Amino acid sequence: MDSAPTVAVHVLVFPWPRQGLINPMLHLATALLDAGVHVTFLHTEHNLSRIASARAPPPRLRLLSIPDGLPDDHPRHYMELMESMCTTGSAAYRALLLSSLLPADDVPPVTCVVADGTMPFATDIAEDLGIPALAFCTFSACSSLAFMSMPKVFELGENPFPADDPVCGVSGMEGILRR
Structure with a gap:
């Protein structure tokens, strides 16, 4: 009996760049790691440096970032951040997903995206590229x-x-x- 080759599961977790939404996604990423899943945690360059310096990420959690398109000293009000993420952020996200379809450095290709529900572009882009995606709303x-x-x-x-x-x-x- 021939069996199909098994494909390693690799989930890209992409939260909205606000602390109250990052934390639940980090918990999800940790649970997926504990289940033996490859996980990449994607965030904005602005917030990723803050996450990494606040506490050590779980072992085996791969951290990547994209630009949000705003200057570092910008206060990142919701509507301005949303507009910037939908333009600059989404273009960088698409490029990153395209590059993640190929295995590299002992990391399998991304097989699923879990994105914050406030970023519909994230699931749309993933699905356009043939990657299953789901929106996960972490707010109360x-x-x-x-x-x-x-x-x-x-x-x-x-x-x-x-x-x-x-x-x-x-x-x-x-x-x-x-x-």
């Missing part, structure tokens, strides 16, 4: 509700946001959600 249920409630906040005219006032029009978040 409260954050999800807050994001989904933003149209209602605008509809109620509760913007622009004055400092630390409560948002009153979002069901279930009264007394919790603040501007």
Whole structure:
């Protein structure tokens, strides 16, 4: 009986470049490593240096980075970072994925991408290149509700946001959600 050659599993984990979203993805990467999977943790050049200096990454975790397109001293506000990641970051990500389709330095080709759900370009590019991909949302249920409630906040005219006032029009978040 002939058996097909086994292909080593290699997952590329790509979180959104914010600490609260990096940490859960690092936990996922560590769990995958513990299961014997090859893992590459991809991040922005700006954040990767901060991650590496904050604590030693797990052994066998391969760290790679791409530029986010913003200067080092930029405050990286959400919308500016998103725009830059969708242009500069996505082009660098595509090039990196193309190069990762070939084995190198005892590292098998990337066989799957797990990207943060806030970066649809990451799964789109992977799938365009024939790499299975999934979006993994690491933010809390409260954050999800807050994001989904933003149209209602605008509809109620509760913007622009004055400092630390409560948002009153979002069901279930009264007394919790603040501007």
